[in-house]
Amino acid sequence: MHPEEGNAGYSYEECRATADWLLAQVDIRPLVGIVCGSGLGGLAEMLKDQVAFNYKDIPSFPQSTVHGHAGRLVFGTLKGRACVCMQGRFHLYEGYPIQKITLPMRIFKLLGVETVILTNAAGGLNQDYRVGDIMILKDHLNMPGFAGNNPLAGLNDERFGVRFPCMSDAYDRDLQQLAFDVGAELGYSDFLRKGVYCVLGGPSFETIAECRMLHTLGADAVGMSTVHEVLVARHCGMRCFALSLITNQAVMDYESEEKANHEEVLETGKLRAEQLERLVSNMVLRIQHNNNNNNNEDDDNDINSY
Numbered sequence: 001m002h003p004e005e006g007n008a009g010y011s012y013e014e015c016r017a018t019a020d021w022l023l024a025q026v027d028i029r030p031l032v033g034i035v036c037g038s039g040l041g042g043l044a045e046m047l048k049d050q051v052a053f054n055y056k057d058i059p060s061f062p063q064s065t066v067h068g069h070a071g072r073l074v075f076g077t078l079k080g081r082a083c084v085c086m087q088g089r090f091h092l093y094e095g096y097p098i099q100k101i102t103l104p105m106r107i108f109k110l111l112g113v114e115t116v117i118l119t120n121a122a123g124g125l126n127q128d129y130r131v132g133d134i135m136i137l138k139d140h141l142n143m144p145g146f147a148g149n150n151p152l153a154g155l156n157d158e159r160f161g162v163r164f165p166c167m168s169d170a171y172d173r174d175l176q177q178l179a180f181d182v183g184a185e186l187g188y189s190d191f192l193r194k195g196v197y198c199v200l201g202g203p204s205f206e207t208i209a210e211c212r213m214l215h216t217l218g219a220d221a222v223g224m225s226t227v228h229e230v231l232v233a234r235h236c237g238m239r240c241f242a243l244s245l246i247t248n249q250a251v252m253d254y255e256s257e258e259k260a261n262h263e264e265v266l267e268t269g270k271l272r273a274e275q276l277e278r279l280v281s282n283m284v285l286r287i288q289h290n291n292n293n294n295n296n297e298d299d300d301n302d303i304n305s306y
């Protein structure tokens with residue numbers, strides 16, 4: 001059997017067809033793509049002059065099945081900058097092949113996106129972290145990848161990227177610094193962190209022994225997303241910035257009565273939504289692109305407005 005037959009991915013032509021379908025219906029040409037994590041879909045609501053598509057109407061797109069993930073692709077402007085925003089993402093535990101959950105990254109690329117901003121909700125493993133902290137990702141641990149479940153497995157199409165992409169620079173360092181600079185100006189330094197995110201397949205939350213192990217391995221936070229998207233985004237040459245909202249403390253102690261649950265994750269999202277939106281929108285305002293096609297006259301430079 002040719003390996004291609006076992007590849008659940010989409011061909012370059014299928015991705016191109018989806019991107020062209022979208023481009024034919026919107027005038028906006030986004031340089032920034034944003035992915036909203038669980039309970040963080042408010043980011044998409046901030047976009048002005050919106051043109052939105054339900055995932056079910058977009059050719060080849062999977063459907064969102066998780067509460068807190070609306071399932072809309074929203075084009076618009078954020079502080080005058082053209083953006084496209086996934087209001088809801090796909091996860092391995094929803095039953096999709098890993099190539100399907102990462103399809104939107106290739107669509108972003110073919111829409112002209114140069115920078116991807118990914119957000120997620122995560123459990124805090126680092127004992128210094130508190131619920132409500134925002135962790136800027138400096139690196140990741142890809143547990144499904146250790147077991148061979150990598151979205152880049154299968155035939156490699158060089159039009160997207162190389163067979164063996166480097167990941168030591170997965171999270172753009174200039175964008176990490178920008179997040180801290182913008183965060184400091186907004187007065188957020190007390191709850192901004194930098195750390196390592198570990199992805200698991202979910203949907204079950206971790207056992208106590210698993211949390212202890214992940215912490216020992218160097219993870220500061222644990223979640224069920226983002227990493228697969230980053231692998232595909234980096235493969236096709238987009239810059240990546242990712243942040244985790246620490247929505248719950250991972251349970252590390254057998255005496256603890258705490259129990260991880262999705263309702264708490266969504267509630268914490270609501271509590272930090274406004275700060276997270278201000279942080280991301282002011283970052284978008286300041287990100288430099290080679291091909292900046294935005295109209296600077298429309299810029300909203302007031303750091304406190306959003």
Ligand SMILES: O=P(O)(O)O[C@@H]1C[C@H](O)[C@@H](CO)O1
Binds near residue numbers: 036
């Ligand atoms: O899409 P994200 O990574 O923000 O979602 C997290 C992981 C699970 O999908 C869910 C658990 O509450 O939130």
Ligand SMILES: Nc1nc2[nH]cnc2c(=O)[nH]1
Binds near residue numbers: 121204
């Ligand atoms: N795996 C995992 N994902 C999360 N998403 C939000 N909180 C958590 C958590 O504690 N564990």
